[in-house]
Amino acid sequence: MVHNAAIGALVRDLIKATAKTSSEAQLEQYKRAALRTLAESQSSRINQFHVYARLEGLVEKARILNNDPLADALHLRLTELSSRSDKWTPEVLSLLLQLSDRPVHNNKVEDLILLEPGPSFAPLTWSDIVADDPLDNQDSIWDNVDFAGDGSDEEEVLRTDISDSSAQTPDSSLLDDKRVEAQLGDLLRPKDDPALHLIVDAQFWRPxxxxxxxxxxxxxxxxxxxxxxxxxxxxxxxxxxxxxxxxxxxxxxxxxxxxxxxxxxxxxxxxxxxxxxxxxxxxxxxxxxxxxxxxxxxxxxxxxxxxxxxxxxxxxxxxxxxxxxxxxxxxxxxxxxxxxxxxxxxxxxxxxxxxxxxxxxxxLKPVRPFGVLECLYEKTCANQSIGNTDGYEYMAKLFFECFQAYIRPVKSWMETGQLRKNDQIMFIKENQDEVPLTSLWNDQYHLVREGNDDLYAPNFLHVAAMKIFNTGKSVHFLRHLGYEGRRPGMQAVADPIMTFENVCNPADLGTLSPFPELFNEAFDTFIASSYHSSASMLRAQLEAKCGLRRVLDALEYIYFFRNGALSTDIALKIFQRIDHGSARWNDNFALTEVFRKTFSAISCIDVDSLDVRSTRTIGRGKPHQARRSMGALEDLRVIYALPWPIANIVKIESLMIYEHIFVLLTQIRRAKYLLQMQKLPENRSLAMEKDLLLIYGLHHRLLWFADTVLTYVTDMVLLASTIDMRLKMMRAEDVDAMVAVHEAYISQLQSQCLFTKQHGPIRQAIMSLLDLTVLFSDIQASYTMQTTLSTSENMQTKQHIIADSDSDDDEIDHYQVGDAVANSVSDAGLSNTDRLKSMDDTFRKLHGYVTAAVQGISKAESGTCWEMLATSLAVGLACP
Structure with missing residues (x-):
């Protein structure tokens, strides 16, 4: 923190000195922008070993080129610099090397004299030395002394040659103050020089x-x-x-x-x-x-x-x-x-x-740059398993030194939610395409996988990788919600203290504690604080700022008929528009207005985000077609626009299941509405006694079936599953867990409401049974009118109903009515008694099929809801 404060102060002073403004607000804005730029800039550190190697290379090159003074000067200063260097020394030296131009050829040692203080004494010359002590060899001090008189002949010859060359008195011409420069040719010896032969012969191992x-x-x-x-x-x-x-x-x-x-x-x-x-x-x-x-x-x-x-x-x-x-x-x-x-x-x-x-x-393999960590980890475990204490400690320390370098970008990701550019060893990648906010959580970043679908990370980090991944995504998500940097609710990621002494505790635990367990425990502690703080803060923001709970409540009110009175009011208005024979019963604007006006009293629903559409063109077909089958209601789509943060949890695909459940509930209510709106005939004449028995029995069975299915969907499926989903959503650790909970919830609703492909025949049979209520209501209406109208009026009405049935035969396939129901509808030449018998037979066959199918599912899946539905349907099948 002190380091950040110092940088912030320096940046502010720099902006204040260069920017032409005196506004404190603008200065603070410029400061934040500059600090953000500095934080986002990713530049790798200079390899200090490479820099010093280049400098040592310059020293060696200078000696090869016979420039020993330059080599000595550079070596002396490198030695002095080693005792005064700091962490920025490699960067400074690298900059000087990049700015240099052929330093060995263009540099002059004489220029260093300008940096030194002037000499206090005159330089010593040979004239001064000779004047003080003449070289007259009076004491024979220049004579060669024989320290080994019994030496070999070769040593004697070599010693004599050296003595002859060194015993010569310096020429008087060399005693002046003039500097004599040695020529390269004077240093070379011919190939047949006896001295060279002596050196070669001394190498006795090379005959x-x-x-x-x-x-x-x-x-x-x-x-x-x-x-x-x-x-x-x-x-x-x-x-x-x-x-x-x-x-x-x-x-x-x-x-x-x-x-x-x-x-x-x-x-x-x-x-x-x-x-x-x-x-x-x-x-x-x-x-x-x-x-x-x-x-x-x-x-x-x-x-x-x-x-x-x-x-x-x-x-x-x-x-x-x-x-x-x-x-x-x-x-x-x-x-x-x-x-x-x-x-x-x-x-x-x-x-x-x-x-x-x-x-x-x-x-090591080039395609896995982090493979060195895996190898060191395995070697550490192997040495510990065989009791090699020295090898265990050696490899463990080497592993932790390398792991410190690997963990730095991970720590940066967990703190900032951003990746370093061109990071080749990170197992997280950013999607370069533009990602919509509704899929920000799932599509902005992704885990990198190898060819065999393994995570592109060391094996020992696969378990913790998802927590690391979600921690950075949470910080990134919070930034899009308006939170820049770390807030008071978020804890900073602790500095990595993953060292052998801290993790393995050899003084306390010895070497018997398994290294994998020690490492996993230490690493979990390292990431736990940041993971929990970021996840809990994001959950709090989704609840407080984005209204996750309110959105879930709104979905229940709109699609699951949570408020029975309001939902019944909406359903009745739709049914009335259908029964009045209006060709514009499915008008988008009219239905949207009905929904918005009805749900305006519910505080958790944003009525401006509510929209109702029909997939079928308004006015297409004949007005009475919509009332002939439940399939007409499947054209309705109730759309509720979610806030983008919630759309990352409740996906668009999940809203399709909400819409299907809404249609199913509306179809069941439509069936109950048709059965309850018609009054049973009160005429007890002997001629109609058999028909009345069929009408009363079929009415009772159809109403029982509609009530059974409605109770099953609302109480046994929706209510139980929703309560369980809400509890699990509250306990979810992060957004990924919340998404998984909601997806499991949707998958459960899809299966138990028979929307899956394998349950398609059962759902089709249920729709056919619901379609029977439409046909039954027509016949029931005809009998009711016979008791109140004259014979001529009764015949006209009956012919009108039959004509409606005949005119709609060509459109009935659009609504996917069951085959048995379609046959009973198309056979318009039958009497009402025969129609009732056909409906009764069709009901018994379909009801028996549905009951047997549900019993089979109950035995296979052992679900409580399936067992209760099978029991209720079996009771309905036994009704007279």
Whole structure:
């Protein structure tokens, strides 16, 4: 926070100095915009190891080009800078390197004199020295002293040559103050110079026979070794090889692997044993060469750069350890006897963990840049399982160092809800296309999947990935609701304290606690605070600002007839428009006005968002067609526009099920309305006695069926499912859980209300039974009119009803009436008694089919609602 405050103050001062305004409001606006730009700008840090490598390269290049003064000056200042550097030093040095132009050729060491204070004393010259102490060699101080009189002839010759060259008195011409520049030609020696031959001959392990045997390694297998070395000499060569230096004992084959050179051996040791032991050293050297090559490869990924730096540090420790072995066995001590076997034991023990690291590097795949974390995690668990305490601690510490680099973009995502640009290892991607606000939660960001549908993230993070994903999405969603940055209700993501000491607690827990459990517990604690705070704040905003509960209440009032009085009023107005024979009964504007006016008394409903439409063209067909089948009501669509935040939870596809349920409830009420509006005939004449029995029985069974289906849909399905959905919605942790709860709720309603494809025949049979109420109401009306009208009027009315039935036969298929009902309608030549018998038979067949089908579903799904519906339908089937 102090760092952010300091940056904010500096930005404000900068804006105040540059902007031509004195308004505090504008200054604050400019400040927020500048801070937002700084926060959103994503720039990777400079690789400090690469910068220092380039500087060391400049030092080496200067020495190669015989510019030692420049090399010494640069090296001296790099050494001084190492004790004064801070976190911005690599960036400054990188900037200077990018601005430089051929620094080795264009720089002049003399320019550094301008930065130094003037000398307080005159420079010392040879004239001053000779004047103070003449070089007259009176004391023979320039004579060469023979410290080893019994030395070899070669040493004597070499010493004589050096003595002859160094015993010469400096020429008097060199004693002046003039600087003499050495010529390159003076430093070169001809090929046949005796001094060069002395140096080559001193390299005793390179005789001519040795060179010839190296050219043909197979030639020395069946012959005794041509060069016998001491163990001390071979130990030195082995250490050099392990340090990555070129040696004579080991060569590289065509596959760039180390092999033992032919033609060498150790006195009193069999050649096969020497070759086998040195081959084991070569295997270790191959592993170390893999590591050395990998740490010098170019990479732009922060995770791999961190891994390279961590390995380089450990490799440096191993090199120091190898130097200690070198010093231990090669120091001239009488009590120390060099042993190649003991060196191998020490080297193998100290390099074993680095060999495990080489195995990790060999198993890495370029397509999975985070694979290094998975390998380190597995190695840590493997070492713990076999009781390798050193390996467990080594790999765990290496894992946590790399995990710190991986967790930084995750932490940024959880805090800001935004992704870094060109992040190649993050398992979350942003949709580049424009996403509507109604699908912001599901479509703006998505999880990245691999070819086998696995999450593009380390295996040990798959469980927590969804919480990380939802935490950032919650912050992003809150930003669109008007919340910029972190608010008082949201907690900041804790700084990653995922270290070996904090997670594994070796001092308290030891090494027996399973590493996966320790890691999962620590990581869950790391993300828990941010996840719960962002999720709870988003839930609160959806309730308070967006009105989630009010919208759910509104959907129940509109589609589920929660207020029976208002819903009945709307249904009656629709039925009356249908029964009056108006060709414009489904007029969009008229029906919308009816709905809005009726529901205006409900506070949770936004009547301006309510709209009613008909999929069938107004006035198409004949006026009486709409009243002949329940299918006419399926043309109605009641649309309620949801606020965009709620539309991310209650999806548009779910509203289709709401509309289907509304139509179903309206159709059932339509059937009850037709049965209840007609009065039963009171004429008890003997001629109509059989017809009256059929009318009363069919009326009772149809009304029983309509009441049973209505009770099942409203009480057993809608009421029970809605209460359960509301409870689960209150307990949901985040928006994803809320969406899942509502989708499960919609899926349950779709199944239990028979809207699925597998329940299609049952629903069709129920619609056919409801259509029977329309036909039955026509016949019932004809009998009612016979008791009040004259015979001529009765005949005219009957003919009118039959004519209506005949005229509508060509349109009846549009409403998908059942086959049995369609046959009874189309057969207009039958008498009313025959029609009643046909309806009764049709009802019994369809009712029996529905009852048996529901009983089968009840046994298969074991649902309480299905069992109660099957029992109620069975009771209705037993009615006389």
């Amino acid at each position: 001519k026979a040795r060179v010839d045997s190296m050219e043909d390694p197979e030639a020395g297998k069946d012959h005794p070794p041509e060069l016998l070395l001491t163990e001390s000499q071979i130990i030195r060569e082995v250490i050099f090889m392990l340090l990555g230096l070129p040696t004579t004992v080991f060569d590289l084959d065509a596959n760039e692997r180390l092999v033992v050179s032919a033609g060498l051996g150790i006195r009193h040791v069999s050649p096969a044993s020497v070759i086998h032991l040195l081959g084991n050293f070569a295997k270790i050297g191959d592993q170390l060469r893999i590591v050395r090559r990998w740490i010098h490869r170019e990479t732009l990924l922060t995770l791999e750069q961190t891994f390279q730096a961590a390995i380089e540090t450990r490799l440096g420790d191993l090199d120091l350890s190898l130097n200690e072995i070198h010093a231990q066995f090669l120091k001239p001590r009488t009590e120390t006897v060099p042993s190649l076997l003991q060196v191998y034991s020490e080297v193998y023990r100290r390099s074993q963990l680095m060999q495990q690291t080489a195995d990790i590097l060999m198993s």
